Amino acid sequence: MSTTPPFETLLQTEAKEIETLLDRLLSVDVTADEITRPERLRLAMRHGVLNGGKRLRPFLVLQSAALFDAPRASALRVAAALECVHCYSLVHDDLPAMDDDDLRRGQPTVHRAFDEATAILAGDSLLTFAFDVIASPDTALDAAVKVELVLTLSRASGIGGMAGGQMLDLDAERESPDEAGIIRLQAMKTGALIRFATEAGAILAGASDDDRKRLRLFGEKIGLAFQLADDLLDLTADAATLGKATQKDAARGKGTLVALHGEDWARESLTRLVSEADDLLAPYGEKAGILKQAAAFVASRRN
């Protein structure tokens, strides 16, 4: 008998569907305008993407899209595009010049399984591919909606979002940021893509500005919760549970809010953030049930 809670079962089911789509998108078949897909690069992209992640960001896209009755097939493609961006960032972050990680989820990182040059190109190609997938005619959405998705995703991912956050993280190894600096770093490095994930559902459905803002704020809350939970895990979990090295933050002298304010403060903050996230979804009643569970899941995750 399975003891997996219903929410986690749903998360797994949705992850499988995203993976099926990613597998298909990264097949040998070229689309119009493509000349050929070099096999080594295609396999490296697949290695970087089809790696058994939880697919939390795609899940949030799917559930926020469902909240506004956006077309499921379109939401799946936007979710897959977002996962390509997330995975490209992992491939590049793992490079020797960045975090220099040999393993991710128990498997060799892309530059270990292939080589550094291939890993750089695989990351580049995954990032590029994300915009291809959104703009493709197969993503049956109004052109104005696609443009808004491209714009919001590029800003969440670029210098003013995720990549900028990664830069601040490197800066932090040279000079420790203060509390405001830590908050900004995290809002960019991990927060921006999570915020995009929840907002994307509202964009997909052409929801009102008010709905969009609400889902965006919801994403910001769970982005903060995600990072706090991550910092707590880094402090308390062992490498076997996480499948990656722990206590790296402290070893590198990277400040976290948990290090500044302590574990008790962090757990209280998590409770508060989940409550605030729930409140934001109050107007949607029971229809927002799964998103609320997602917020609780993010705050309480153990790996």
Add this chain to the structure above:
Amino acid sequence: MSTTPPFETLLQTEAKEIETLLDRLLSVDVTADEITRPERLRLAMRHGVLNGGKRLRPFLVLQSAALFDAPRASALRVAAALECVHCYSLVHDDLPAMDDDDLRRGQPTVHRAFDEATAILAGDSLLTFAFDVIASPDTALDAAVKVELVLTLSRASGIGGMAGGQMLDLDAERESPDEAGIIRLQAMKTGALIRFATEAGAILAGASDDDRKRLRLFGEKIGLAFQLADDLLDLTADAATLGKATQKDAARGKGTLVALHGEDWARESLTRLVSEADDLLAPYGEKAGILKQAAAFVASRRN
């Protein structure tokens, strides 16, 4: 008295305008959705882009847009976006794991002027920024046109285009490609972005499918000419340096069509390609004069 030919003067004038726009786009001012622009990353992006290039690809966007009377301000932004993609590819190609170059146009490459991690992030951010610039409300174009530009640019740049060509180039160091392989490699690595540049003008203007195909083919012709001229220049430089560079190319297993068929064949091919490119533009009469000059310039360039 200046002896610069009129075409090259125009190329320089247009390059300056593109640089002014790139300078403005990469200022400290954040756009909506951006949190902040970390200074080190912004400076590295600027170093990678504002480096005195000829801006041939942006020039082709501007002139093909003018051919169809597309709005100049929109064309400038699309041209700047394309240059961001081109420059990101140079920043990443120069990395130690790729071509390992210390200098570009007489200046330290981005990873030399900053560091490797910053160069990786600067390339990533320039690529991401290209899609931001196209999708932005400031690029006043129909949403359907923007989507088509995003789609065509992403496919020209990704696994089935430029990045895939770079992978084939790395593969070529392991196993020498045959003639068809060399042609495919070059069509992807350098051809795809040049083809996008000329097609973009037609897309920008919402021109007919026939016009689009014509400009796309024109781009393919001058992409081939660009590469042949490049290979010829390499050969000339080789002679001047007593074959040192030739030995390096041979060691890397990088075959060229010029090496296969000889200089005479290459010069005849260049003449033929320029003539074919001209023929494609025949329906546009004198209005296509500058694009025809561009084809001749690409085929005859000396640096």
